[in-house]
Amino acid sequence: MPALDFWFDFASSYSYPAVMRIAPLAATVSVTVRFRPFLLGPIFKAQGWNTSPFNLYPAKNRYMWRDLERLCANLSLPFRQPDTFPQPSLLAARIALVGLAENWGEEFCRAVFRAEFGEAGRIDDTATISRLLTRFGVDPGDVLAKAQSDPIKARLREETRDAQRLGIFGAPSFVTEDRELFWGNDRLEQALAWAVDG
Amino acid sequence: MPALDFWFDFASSYSYPAVMRIAPLAATVSVTVRFRPFLLGPIFKAQGWNTSPFNLYPAKNRYMWRDLERLCANLSLPFRQPDTFPQPSLLAARIALVGLAENWGEEFCRAVFRAEFGEAGRIDDTATISRLLTRFGVDPGDVLAKAQSDPIKARLREETRDAQRLGIFGAPSFVTEDRELFWGNDRLEQALAWAVDG
Numbered sequence: 001m002p003a004l005d006f007w008f009d010f011a012s013s014y015s016y017p018a019v020m021r022i023a024p025l026a027a028t029v030s031v032t033v034r035f036r037p038f039l040l041g042p043i044f045k046a047q048g049w050n051t052s053p054f055n056l057y058p059a060k061n062r063y064m065w066r067d068l069e070r071l072c073a074n075l076s077l078p079f080r081q082p083d084t085f086p087q088p089s090l091l092a093a094r095i096a097l098v099g100l101a102e103n104w105g106e107e108f109c110r111a112v113f114r115a116e117f118g119e120a121g122r123i124d125d126t127a128t129i130s131r132l133l134t135r136f137g138v139d140p141g142d143v144l145a146k147a148q149s150d151p152i153k154a155r156l157r158e159e160t161r162d163a164q165r166l167g168i169f170g171a172p173s174f175v176t177e178d179r180e181l182f183w184g185n186d187r188l189e190q191a192l193a194w195a196v197d198g
Numbered sequence: 199m200p201a202l203d204f205w206f207d208f209a210s211s212y213s214y215p216a217v218m219r220i221a222p223l224a225a226t227v228s229v230t231v232r233f234r235p236f237l238l239g240p241i242f243k244a245q246g247w248n249t250s251p252f253n254l255y256p257a258k259n260r261y262m263w264r265d266l267e268r269l270c271a272n273l274s275l276p277f278r279q280p281d282t283f284p285q286p287s288l289l290a291a292r293i294a295l296v297g298l299a300e301n302w303g304e305e306f307c308r309a310v311f312r313a314e315f316g317e318a319g320r321i322d323d324t325a326t327i328s329r330l331l332t333r334f335g336v337d338p339g340d341v342l343a344k345a346q347s348d349p350i351k352a353r354l355r356e357e358t359r360d361a362q363r364l365g366i367f368g369a370p371s372f373v374t375e376d377r378e379l380f381w382g383n384d385r386l387e388q389a390l391a392w393a394v395d396g
Contacts, residue, residue: 047257059365060367063365063381067381167257167261169258170258183261190272
């Protein structure tokens with residue numbers, strides 16, 4: 001089966017519809033999806049930004065939230081604008097790497113995005129994350145310890161470096177096995193078609 | 199018939215597929231399209247940019263050209279990356295305003311974008327523009343004189359101010375009669391659906 005790498009940051013608003021859509025769409029065309037959480041922060045910094053570009057440009061920021069609200073309505077996804085944007089995504093990304101090496105990673109990713117953009121919740125405190133983790137039959141304390149271990153910290157740094165090497169500059173991004181890059185929730189269908197047909 | 203305002207800048211790369219797609223798509227759903235050429239330059243300047251954001255961020259720039267090439271291939275549109283980007287669009291925008299008040303404006307807009315992004319041509323010199331104009335049975339000298347007249351110059355400044363007032367920060371953008379804003383060639387279908395159903 002052809003594979004597609006799905007690169008996303010838990011802070012990224014447009015990664016929310018993408019994470020909710022990708023699994024069923026990929027199944028339709030028989031493409032294997034690899035979830036690749038990474039951190040946009042270091043990549044934005046290399047471009048001279050200290051926060052999300054949306055926060056730097058008010059007109060673009062207002063538009064983005066309205067656009068996301070419309071998209072979610074079309075997809076019947078819950079939407080509520082969080083008070084803080086972007087939220088620190090380091091903790092969620094490290095835990096996702098733990099979960100993706102076990103069998104609850106993808107479901108965890110969807111739960112985090114739903115909490116963040118569907119319910120305007122915080123995703124950067126251990127209490128909220130621990131509550132989410134209890135749904136997956138794992139011990140939150142164990143998982144949090146693993147997430148703060150050196151191998152997982154190093155892994156996330158490597159993933160972020162890989163993203164940068166692939167030319168990724170935003171999220172969500174999709175990369176096919178022949179290294180074709182697609183950026184944005186809008187490009188998901190096109191990326192899947194490329195994965196199938198080249 | 200419901201109406202949709204189509205805001206674009208002749209310098210804008212993603213306005214190329216939008217200008218080629220909009221008329222037949224709008225006809226399908228019985229929406230009247232108003233072509234609204236404007237200048238992104240003053241709006242970018244207000245955001246602190248002195249050129250296209252694509253030129254400021256090399257990874258984004260590389261991606262944009264590859265993405266546009268793929269989009270054009272999917273749409274069977276000719277594509278050739280121009281040597282200069284962005285090109286000064288003032289002359290083409292003023293002439294488009296002349297043509298839109300007569301009956302050759304939309305065809306002129308498509309011809310300019312095809313010359314620019316389909317054939318890597320220049321759109322900022324009067325020789326090229328004059329050659330395009332001869333196709334429409336108008337006298338290029340007369341049209342160029344009208345385009346440099348005070349009423350047309352003032353009109354383009356007003357259009358650009360209107361765009362800014364509507365919250366437009368990029369091109370192409372689409373605005374419905376109830377002032378719903380959609381940004382990007384990707385949002386054309388959604389904008390048309392909104393124009394029809396609200």
